[in-house]
Amino acid sequence: MPLLEIKNLHARVGDREILKGIDLSVNAGEVHAIMGPNGSGKSTLAQVLSGRELYVVTEGQVLYEGQDLLGLSPEDRARAGIFLAFQYPVEIPGVSNMYFLKAALNTIRKNRGEEELDAMDFLNLIREKMKLMEMDQTLLNRPVNTGFSGGEKKRNEIFQMAVLEPRLAILDETDSGLDIDALRTVAGGVNALRSPQRSMIVVTHYQRLLNYIVPDFVHVLSQGRIVKSGGKELALQLEESGYAGLGIEDEDEVAAV
């Protein structure tokens, strides 16, 4: 049984249909890259999978561990092991990173039937994970993402992923806005989390990230449908000939919604 199975998924925002029949199957341990021009629906797919209420699913089905996913609230999806690394992590003044992450981890642990961590064990865990992401520990005492640079925000996303240990991680344009050093760190963090039990969906516009996070499969999205699937070499082919090489026009107009 695949970990995630998407069947004929249609979704819209307002009266604009963005996803027009997505089929995708992700097995445990696999890394799938979703590529496509702006406005092709990649980010929408990531948001729909994590339960964003802005998007309305009009047709199709998503099974996670064999169970219906679309009926679950965002928090229940997270507790079931789904993690979205945001393209634009939200700044939340007044909520400390530390408090937030501890509350999140303990909720998820409780759901997994594990004991909640006390302050000491929690601190030891995050120290270890921070080292992995080369993060400054002072960031933890600050409010969530508040005053973080773009790179710090993206690192913080992967750091949270390392702490929460999801079964399915969805990375939404995690490479956008990163310089090459930050990209290497972030990709290094992601690679350290690859395991036979953990699957990943890596959404990206550019092939660059896939030099560092090498996918098992690459899918090209255009106008809300997967128009081509292949192995990691498909990404390289896109790098050479661009989306135009596949006969895909830029879909910026849709992105402007």
Add this chain to the structure above:
Amino acid sequence: MTGVSQEIGEWLIDFTAQEPAEPWLQEIRDAAFQRFSELGFPTTRNEEWRFTNVAPIARTNFRNVLSAPSEIPEAARRHLAKHAPADHPFVALNTAFLNSVTVHIIPAGAVVEQPIEIRFHIDEQAGPPAVHPRVLVLAGANAQCTIVESYTGAGRYLTNAVTEIVAGENAVVDHYKIQRESLEAFHISTLAAQLGRGANFVTHNIALGGALVRNDVNVVLSEGTEATVNGLYIVNGAQHVDNHTSIDHAKPHGTSHELYKGILDGRAHAVFNGRIIVRKDAQKTDSKQTNKNLVLSDDAVIDTKPELQIHADDVRCTHGATIGQLDAESLFYLRSRGIGKNEARSLLTYAFAQDIVDRIKVAHLRDSLEKHLFEKFHEHAHE
């Protein structure tokens, strides 16, 4: 007309039944009651009271509870009833029933490390009772002190409080008023602060309880004075809270920062009216006013109004008001990490008040307020 004289009549009986005071005080009382009988209780036709209907107070036959007269030092006499606005009907009423005054005199240059705690508590009793707490703080030049006023009680009653604070040159006064009255109580309060040259004054007005609440905060600055006027109001159910502030820049080079934040739920109604006056003389004034409101329900109402009266030309005055709901993006972000919807809402609500709470320097006050907020919004989360 009969309505008004009836309203006043009940108070007149209690007023005349008071033990006569020393002549100087009796004179003040008489003038105040005279003023009150001319003014009567304000109606919503009065612009200052447009959003706050005190008819439930006017209609109630209160029993005025008078504390034993206190010894009022000579130095205090020069200031008593000189700073609070005499034409405010409730100030006039308070002054008419002046008996005991909580007086704190901080001599010039003295530094009082421990917060001065002033507590007013009303136990449940028949009546319903009306009390008129009166505080006078005189901080001499270069003196330093922290004042904490707290108001609590049980049952139905009226608290009608007046506090006058006079800060001398370069004095540093940190003032807190924390109001946790019973949810059936009426609470009317006026703070008048007269600040000397170079003085630094901070006041925090925390309003949590009461059925009908009106706070007036009047601050007058002198040359180079710095004033911080902050407030936090948290209302639910049918609570009504009205904050009227007035920051008067009378002299040049004054600085004022004002931040009032409100959290409204249920059918609560909040009012914020922030008046900033910059007198002709008060060049180089720097004044900033902010009022932010978080509205958690569809039925809560906020009326917010800045009122700038600027008569000088070389000044910087900014003001802004916001009314918003919990941020949907933040809510989704928290939920996407496994935090439940209700807990996420309570966390964000708590976070909204956090910057006011963080500025409270008295540790026990900050802790108890944090606890109150946490419990309040946790309760809310589990509804």
